[in-house]
Amino acid sequence: MSIPKSTREYRSQGDGYKNLKLQVSRLNQPKATEVLLKVHAVSLQYRDLMVSKGGYSRQKKNIVPCSDMAGEIIAVGQDVQNYKVGDRVCPNFALDHIHGDPTQETQATGLGGAIDGVLTEYINVPAHSLVLVPEHLSYEEASTLPCAALTAYNALMGPVPLKGGDYVLVLGTGGVSIFALQLAVVSGATVIATSSSDEKLKIASKLGAKHVINYNKTPDWDDEVLKITDGRGVDHVIEVGGPGTIGKCAKATKYAGYINVIGFVAQGSEGIDIRSTIRKALVFRGILIGSVKQFEDMNRLIKAHQIHPVVDKVFSFEQATDAYAYLESQKHVGKVVISVSKN
Template structure:
């Protein structure tokens, strides 16, 4: 079967290769599920992995990409939750079924250190899969596992955003747009920041109540706070990292929550820790979520008929995959980047 292997830390080292087809009669162990992959989607993590920035000690070759969706071909002994023909999507942390995270629950993750979805067929443990809601295509389902669940964890599971609360979301990438959609499902008032007025207008069409162009207004934290008549935001989805955190601290209300997700903006020497203490701000790190959280998110999306925003589609080929990665590296996508295998 065809697979894409990362053979060195460079996008140019994403290489089309052949590996043996999995044999249902001999390769499936108890609890295993064989999936024919239909679509994959990229996260910023996949870009970092290809550069060697995420884990310089990652063993190669690696089949990359943590997120995908496909059709069940066969199931191993003891599997009762899936059957051939079922449409499924992936769960990033197969060992994290529920509860708080731990070293053990973080020990298994798709697309590094373990092989990911960028192949024609793949055997997964049943715990690494969930059924696709009926209203979603394979491409749309492939966009969910990491980005959507991270946003769900930030807004719902840990953030517990309530109707009428004010939420600020940085950017218009995959996680950001899912956070916007989920915050609106919760009944929140949402501010989105971007360097592009055109993207801010698109975000408003998705439900954003306000937009701030952070290039035109570098002191966007002050501008966001002014939108609340000085009270401050209840919750901020922090996707920039150290370089934007000080603006988030200036914008958040006393006792508010900043969900730390991204590291896109690089380092900063302008972080005033006393403000965090004096205003009793909660800084909450968010790393995807549990299978329990994934199932809850999928139920909510099925009821609300929520669909992801797809930025672009690329073909499953060596040049197609490399182009998809390069597009991710530019940081200009509005929504998710999908690689199709059908």
């Protein structure tokens, strides 16, 4: 394949996804330690909606949005040893978060937030940011792994990793929660899933959730979780709701259980009861996606159990703003994907 000299890319001024601009830009050749990727598919995150509104902390101006992609290496820099042309890969969300804890420096390499992202036909990335795509996954499926899947994996496999027989509570049926459901089920946990919709809960049940609760029909869903667990509470919570759900999650968690603090899709101001937090020795753990090392570990689990990510809908590159609108509507279960290249 001849090396392209330009790329079609979207740029955002932070004035809403409807104003995303498709333009042609010059493409540099990969530096010595970089690879040039042909982007096959990009998946959207809740975060991309925030970036599109200019509402993300320390966001680059006039940014190429989106963090998550899968693609093919079409050129390698002269010092790259581990990868070759033709390899199917994903770059990590934070390019320089290779292993260990995140730092201010690794955070400054977050695609589609601090630096330009992946909603483009071609991109140069450092070889150290890459992981190989599991063979059983399509590019569209693999594009969902870097943020949503890795966040769920990091939450569940943290300092006190999930054990078979543990209870896991997942809130809603968005990208992070559905991956947490799938990863927890194959690891032997019993999953309790909540959602606004009975139809979505049917999908959660099919994916292996043993117990499901419609949080609109059962506003005291924390009591229901306690009933299901015989009053004990769950071992792990995938807390994507934030201010609107965290108080109920604390009530539904067992003594010394983990509340993995991930997002803030639910409005409200419940707050946390400090006394009962202390009395129950609860662990609140902030999650910031994950490292390349964790990504490799996660892919082994995905490969071992032949997990297929739940892709709700695929849009074409030209329909990118429709994909954003669909994500915003919250009609989806799992992930919304943009197919950038058909071949």
